[in-house]
Amino acid sequence: MPPQGVLAVVHACARNEMDATRISELVTQVPSLSAELLRLSNTAYFGFSGEVTSIARAVTLIGHRVLRNIALCIAMKATLKPDQLPAFPVAEFWEMALRRGVCARILAAEAAQDKEAGFTVGLLQDFGLLVMFYLNPKVTNEWSRLSELTPDTRYDLEQQLFNTTHDRVGFQLAQAWSLPEEFTIAMGYHHQGTSAEIDKSSVELCKLAQCADWMSAVFTSDNRREAIKQSRSLLLDYYGISSEQSNDLMAQVAVSMNEAASAFRFDLGEQVDFEDLIGEANLHLVEENLSFQQMNWHLEHTLKERDKIASELNKELDLAREVQRSLLPDESDHLEGIAGLNVSAKVVSGDFYDFYKLRNGKVAFCIADVSGKGMNAALLMAKASSLFHCLGKSIHDPSKLLAMLNREILETSIHGMFVTMLAGVFDPESRVVKIANAGHLPAILMRGSTFDSEYPAMAPPLGVIPDARFPLDELRLTSNMHLYLYTDGLLEAKVNGEQRLEREGLLQLFSRYSDIPPAMRLLHIVTDVRSSGGRVDDDMTILLLKG
């Protein structure tokens, strides 16, 4: 049973003579309902001006009928919780229920009937089915089959599976909850429609429910042509709505679904556009009657589909890029005497650098390059950089840190992928830098504008062999000394046509810009490489420590 307090509100709302003050009192007694009501009153869905802060005002503004819908939504959700039937896709069920509600509401508005009552009956009409699943968890796996059927075939299958149907169970449920009579009857008789001997207002609700069921099936059923055909025929019979008008109504469904879902807090999958559905139904006709127009439509549809996929992919990639960007230090992480720069050749990068201050005042830093490119490289990059950022805070010895990262990456990485990484710790007090190099390009130490020395890898990259050791190098970074770490994208950048920059070219750039502040210097170096007429095929990353 749903919470009694919520039902009391449902009943109160059904009685027109009940005043707002009394209803507000009832609402106040149910915290979940009060909270939901206030939240909803302040959503764009209702568009009230000014913030609604009191229950009484919310009740007055929203009105009895909408309040009843909110209370029913809460009651339904509270009655049957997903964990009671773990394997059942409850969210899918709610989405279908909401779609029927939305269809009935749109139709009621068109037929000059009470649209909130329409919404309620659409929402409730198949509730019995959910209860049937809760009582017969063994048939849970039949849901996917049922959900794809049109209303009439689904009804038959229900009878076979459960030996009863959702309208009968729904009717009993509505009686048990003492729902207003017209809803109880609509829940029980919407499959009989006009043939049952029931009062006029219930007949109207039954008609709405029946139409909403078929309209909703247009979006979910495996036989869309039949659903469209049947919907059109019912709308014409009951309301004199033409095919064209019915198309317009259907087209409103997806938009209204999104609005209603966000207002009533349903999680929805993507809503299918009605025009696409119509087109898809027409596709079957192509097989029977190959007309040029339809072939043309098919082509357009395919192109539209392609554009849609491309745009979705781009969104995903943008998101991936955002995530990657967030892994790199930004301006707020500024530290004196250290700077880094990453330029990606593609949307996502396999390179990264990091630096941050340790609790003892020293600075941890690293540069790394993941083998290969594309999304798998980007994911490994995300993993390696997170490991460095996290473990580097407690393991201050670069040699031990790399050994730990090597084990972690080997454990889970895909065969063949590896990470070259040069990691270090800089002590600003003593100016001592300790570094360990796992298969990465040599760090280059410059004294002013001249080359001093370099620190090549003494161990293979991370993720290649277990038990690798990563010997430590130590140097003092006195004033006028600059330590550069970089990735191969920089060395291999093609300058002046096909010629690669190589180590010599890079040293010249280090030398040329030696007296510019670190961040600006890196920008100059990279800009020089990019503007020298060459292509950038790889990510370029560079990190500078200034003594």
Place this chain on the structure above:
Amino acid sequence: MTYLIEEKNDYLVVYLEGEVDLSCSPEARRVILDCLQKQRHLLVDLSRVSYIDSSGVASLVEGYQVSRSKNLNFALVGVSDNALNVLKLARLDQVFPIYTSIEALLQGGS
């Protein structure tokens, strides 16, 4: 990049030639893994490789790792200077068994 596969004693030998970069390393990878899938010891000849990038090296690393998991032998032979420089920079010359030629390997040399 082009490749050739030859049988020598207990080994399959894959000869790679040209530039092994991102555009063709998936092919190099497939060739290497296919050979190992046949449960054959494998040699990869790099004497005619003019350029290899990290994705190409990754194919070799994967071959090496898969061969170990299958208890098969895997070695590089006749590595060109360019390829050797790349391997040395990353210290992967410490990881792969490298022989000057197939004959040297078969005769038990270095």
